[in-house]
Amino acid sequence: MKRLLLTAILAGTSALAATLPSRAVLSGECCPGTVWTPDSKALVFLDGPPARPSTGFYTVVATGGAVTRKFSSIAYFSPKLRWAVRPSTGVNTVLERLADGKRFTLPTYGADVSWNDAETGLAYTRSDTSGNYDRRATRVFVADAFGSPRQVATLYGGGVSGWVNDDTLLLSGKSAPGNRDRELFTLNIRTGAKKLLRTALGFRGLSLSPDGGRVLYTISFDSAARNGLWLQSTAGGAPAEINDYGSYRWRDADRFVLIPLKLDGSAHVLRQYTVSLGGWNTLGDLGGQIRQGDWNISPDGKLLNFLSARDGNVRVLTLP
Template sequence: MIAAGLLLLAGALAACNNESRPPDASVTATATSVEVAAVAAQPSPSATDTATLTPTTEPTATPTTTPTSTPTPTATPTPAPQAIQLTTGGCCTQPFWSPDSQQVRFIDKPAADQPVGIWGVSVDAPQTAPEFVTDRLEESTASPDYLIETNGDTTVIERRADGQRWTVPAGGRTVYISPDETRIAWAVTNSDAPSSNQVSALWLANLDGSDAQQIATLPRGGLSGWISNDVLFISSRESLDSRQQILYALSVSDGTRTELARAERMRGQSLSPSGAWLVYYVTFDSDPSKNGIWLVSTDGSQSMVLDHDLFGAYQWRNCPDGCTPEEDRLLMVPFRPDATYHWLVELNPATGEVRQLTDPDVTPIKIANGDWRVSPDGRTIAFVESSDRNIWLLDLPEG
């Protein structure tokens, strides 16, 4: 009844609106590009509006190995993993993990008289009342060692070990801390410009914010993070009107760029835990053989495109004590538009071996809105179950 009334209210308002509404002349839609390297919004320090390559750019080798396809997975693990409901009451979305993999966390305000913040449920106590963790939401994106706060035009780094805080000149943008914790990098994009004219200025500074300098200009590009202590992972085009996107490994010491991938539409780039592999996907290329999920070694020596049967969602599987290149594994949920339930497979990029981890007939899970997250120890995934919108757990078979 309420819904029916609302339907009519909407109609009534629409009729009123029709008499006085302004034209939609300014209304345009934007393409989703959230997977491309996160870049910041505020123009300070300013990005240039011109499409230029930095003087240090030296196009280097593209992957030379012949792309290979992967076999179709067949094996079903024994015993079959079982999903466990962790939260109740349709709670919540965008789960993430505590660093020790013992608690699944989420942003919530469970009741009107309770605080908004990060709440968590222990993996050992499913369906118990969530515990309040902190009101500092930056914890949801924090690294084990540092918190990065962005607020307005200010970026503050906090070191967990001693609580020391300092402001860095990133102007409210997020920064990426190098693995050896000596430097930070960030990108400044003229986001107010149409996306076809957006340029990112790439900045580098010491961890304390000193000695900040612009090191590159990236037409329609951005920064995705660090590959190693000296190498950044960036995306760019040769110019604003270039048809192809390029993924590079950029040495911050000498400015050389190693081209990792080049295609018309690349999305979803993500580095493996060891930093040895890069995954991304290509769609709608004028050369259809380029479409699909790609794996490229970050030294530029190997590349592999996966069978279309494996196209879908993916995340790297972490290792309890950090992964070596040989231990890197890619978890995937194949894309099937008519699937009743979802299942996981695991790929070893070094060998191309694919292993099916769950069987939808035995473990009937369905992930809502692509909302899943691998635990830091790589042993479990947390996901929002489509049927009840609660967070569930699924222990993964050992590697």
């Protein structure tokens, strides 16, 4: 009996799914695109009149309650909320360290930046503005905080997918404009060492684990042998196919949560894959569906927020 139960759990059998209780923390369809604060205690969102006195970034604690203003200015903020990034309509972007208000500029031409985990360094791209996207040159630049940028790579039809560690980028793109396939590879920005992970027509949904040790990605419109959802070590080695399809988020370095695609309107189910065990378990269903893939897991891996397709409210639940 125990073996049969374990088999059913690892298979992610939807019959075992129970509706997970959630609570509405924001109502009135005000707040798509909410993100977690670094301490996992609250959500940050952009809002304005008529619900709020003025446009700005606001916050609400994960248990619900009063909404308070977080930032009065409009900007892109780094994941750990240490920096405000303010692109202009011209060449330079202003980066402000929130702890002391010190600023520096980078010639990003309006592009956003990707921060390393320590938020002491960043990467950004500058691409040609005309021609077929697959043949456009994209130049990858890195810079230390308050430092000068330097170019580390040129890609075609690609860009930066994240930081593996504070010295290594994950990139995807073609090495030459006429190539059919893109490369997925890591690049050490200090030594220039490149490690090729995979080639394919294209990579979608690239998502690095919190420790940078693994990457999830989807391949579509390629050969049957390549298409699918894949899990791969950023150190190299053969990728493993994950036999499911949907929207996914990392919970921690060893687990990710996947919501399978639903075409029948039924409730979205949370399935969890544990890499070290190589198997699935079903956490439960949401009692409804998520609107436009708007969901996230808190940095500590304990909570999940989602925009309800039923009522437009932002809801939070505790993950089993």
